[in-house]
Amino acid sequence: MYNFEIITSAIDHFLHSVMPAQLAVITECVLIAVCTLVAYVAFAIVMIFMERKVCAAFQCRLGPTRVGFWGLLQVFADVFKMLIKEIISINNSDSLLYRLAPYLVVLSSILTFSCLPFDKGLQVLDFNVGVFFLMAASSFGVLGILLAGWSSNNKFSMIGAMRSGAQMISYELSIGLCMLTMVVLSGTMQISEIVEQQVDGWFIFKGHLPAVVAFIIYLIAGNAETNRAPFDLPEAESELTAGYHTEYSGMHFGFFYVAEFMNLFIVAGIASTLFLGGWTPLYIKGFDSFNAIMDYIPGIVWFLGKTFFLIWVLMWFRWTFPRLRVDHVPTLEWKYMVPIGLVNLLIMTICVVMNWIF
Numbered sequence: 001m002y003n004f005e006i007i008t009s010a011i012d013h014f015l016h017s018v019m020p021a022q023l024a025v026i027t028e029c030v031l032i033a034v035c036t037l038v039a040y041v042a043f044a045i046v047m048i049f050m051e052r053k054v055c056a057a058f059q060c061r062l063g064p065t066r067v068g069f070w071g072l073l074q075v076f077a078d079v080f081k082m083l084i085k086e087i088i089s090i091n092n093s094d095s096l097l098y099r100l101a102p103y104l105v106v107l108s109s110i111l112t113f114s115c116l117p118f119d120k121g122l123q124v125l126d127f128n129v130g131v132f133f134l135m136a137a138s139s140f141g142v143l144g145i146l147l148a149g150w151s152s153n154n155k156f157s158m159i160g161a162m163r164s165g166a167q168m169i170s171y172e173l174s175i176g177l178c179m180l181t182m183v184v185l186s187g188t189m190q191i192s193e194i195v196e197q198q199v200d201g202w203f204i205f206k207g208h209l210p211a212v213v214a215f216i217i218y219l220i221a222g223n224a225e226t227n228r229a230p231f232d233l234p235e236a237e238s239e240l241t242a243g244y245h246t247e248y249s250g251m252h253f254g255f256f257y258v259a260e261f262m263n264l265f266i267v268a269g270i271a272s273t274l275f276l277g278g279w280t281p282l283y284i285k286g287f288d289s290f291n292a293i294m295d296y297i298p299g300i301v302w303f304l305g306k307t308f309f310l311i312w313v314l315m316w317f318r319w320t321f322p323r324l325r326v327d328h329v330p331t332l333e334w335k336y337m338v339p340i341g342l343v344n345l346l347i348m349t350i351c352v353v354m355n356w357i358f
Helices: 005-018 020-056 074-084 094-114 130-138 140-153 155-188 191-196 206-225 252-272 286-296 299-318 326-353
Strands: none
Touching: 005 020, 005 299, 020 074, 020 094, 020 252, 074 252, 094 130, 094 140, 094 252, 130 140, 130 155, 130 191, 130 252, 130 326, 140 155, 140 252, 140 286, 155 206, 155 252, 155 326, 191 252, 206 299, 252 299, 286 326
């Protein structure tokens, strides 16, 4: 019932009617960039507050309560503090790469965030090779982490960066296999088409057991990709102080901090898009009245509801399981998850070829 393409087309038509075509395109690009950055920052603030409250709930605490009602202004106070803190220069560091690294991490995060389909017609980037672009955009963030560790001229930062690089590159294989499994099921790499095909049923139900297996593997690998517990060895405080961003201060540290939370949002958003139908409602065959009611809920509410539910599940993992040993992390990936993912992809391919899907 809700289609943002009507609004975006109206804005495009209005701009082209009042200004030259080239200026209209530039204006649209600026408006989209501003909206994307505002949404990025807004979700980051929500994520930070949610992390604190969920962590407090699992540890039987209250979390932030003093700054604003229910502690709602605590995050804004922290942001203001981060903005006014001094950015300290490190002696004997590679100044150019040291300053470039946090921007690479944030740029990778924002590009990936732009691929998420919040609702029908509410997606910044939508290519016919959207899944491929999504994986490429999310992959070069590891370059910023490696540069941060190497350019800081700190042995703890370097060890953390090497751990992070090895872990992220390894677990990207499992993420790629899971996404490829859904591409085989849908027959397309365009994200909007993948969501459209789930209008009559989410892929986690239509894809049988292979889709469920891919979903579980994706959540585990996605959690490792964001360097969060129990896969937080790159930032192991008891061993490496703060890992690859030990020597960063001020907003340079803030970029790493924000990107970590937004990467968690992106991981959950991709999972809800590929497996849980994205912005599509939940329909049950034979229950026409129920399905009609579901149509009244906007697609963006469906997408955010699914995404934040998965975020809550991933936070549950973080505050429940202890940190893995350093040799267990690659063992889990290379000896278990990659072989299972390959076999699962083969089974999904057979199911699609034989038409064994709902």
